[in-house]
Amino acid sequence: MKVYCEENYDAMSKRAARIMREQIEKKPDSVLGLATGSTPVGMYKELYDADFSRVITVNLDEYVGLDGTHDQSYRYFMDNNLFYHTNIKPENTHVPDGTSRDAESECKRYDELLEKFSPIDMQLLGLGQNGHIGFNEPGESFIPNTHVVELTESTIEANARFFESKSDVPRKAITMGVGAIMQAKCVLMLVSGENKADAVKAAFSGPITPRVPASILQLHPNVILVGDKAALSGLIETGIELC
Ligand code: F6R
Numbered sequence: 001m002k003v004y005c006e007e008n009y010d011a012m013s014k015r016a017a018r019i020m021r022e023q024i025e026k027k028p029d030s031v032l033g034l035a036t037g038s039t040p041v042g043m044y045k046e047l048y049d050a051d052f053s054r055v056i057t058v059n060l061d062e063y064v065g066l067d068g069t070h071d072q073s074y075r076y077f078m079d080n081n082l083f084y085h086t087n088i089k090p091e092n093t094h095v096p097d098g099t100s101r102d103a104e105s106e107c108k109r110y111d112e113l114l115e116k117f118s119p120i121d122m123q124l125l126g127l128g129q130n131g132h133i134g135f136n137e138p139g140e141s142f143i144p145n146t147h148v149v150e151l152t153e154s155t156i157e158a159n160a161r162f163f164e165s166k167s168d169v170p171r172k173a174i175t176m177g178v179g180a181i182m183q184a185k186c187v188l189m190l191v192s193g194e195n196k197a198d199a200v201k202a203a204f205s206g207p208i209t210p211r212v213p214a215s216i217l218q219l220h221p222n223v224i225l226v227g228d229k230a231a232l233s234g235l236i237e238t239g240i241e242l243c
Helices: 009-026 041-046 074-081 103-117 153-162 178-183 194-205 213-219 229-237
Strands: 002-006 031-034 056-059 061-063 122-125 147-150 172-175 186-191 223-228
Touching (some): 002 229, 009 041, 056 103, 103 172, 186 194
Parallel strands (some): 031 122, 122 186
């Protein structure tokens, strides 16, 4: 694993954007696995002028029940924080459909799509305070395939800041499983802020356990972790080598 420790959020965003830009330049038809949330917003802004004309994207997750016009849906997030600002072809962007009448068959459709584009060249990840990646929440086992997940109380609380009230946060989501994430040629994880420090430490210096879903990344051969000092503080204590 390569760990880049940057001074602050802005420097983290610039470093991550450079890594993703290099990926796109090296392979213009890259398949990128993308994430939403507050962490990658700065990185996406830095990439508006990158050449996405041949890039294909597959997103990690979507809330069940929200359609792409809902301003908290992940489709809306991606359109407004990245896609509308770039030359990407809309038909090359993929987000699970949260409005499908049959969420289970939507999971199957999404897995078939992932299979078609497999392996993802670079998978971008954020990290939940509870150690989740995508919406792979802490549990009893790692789930390889795309699945419907009941969001944990801590995730609902963490995401309530984006909604008018906590009760508006959807209770379910569709998420890519850890299988497609682990098959990605490269995983780029971004972490920022003190509130991620414990999760970062648990994920990368604790035991590999489905109770901390991100800990499975310890088994991935090519992880790049880009964080600011605050988020990486717990890991730095362990003496991990930094770039
Ligand atoms: C979003 C996603 C989530 C977030 C995580 C961190 O597509 O997959 O796992 O990456 O919840 O969210 P932020 O960046 O808002 O702290």
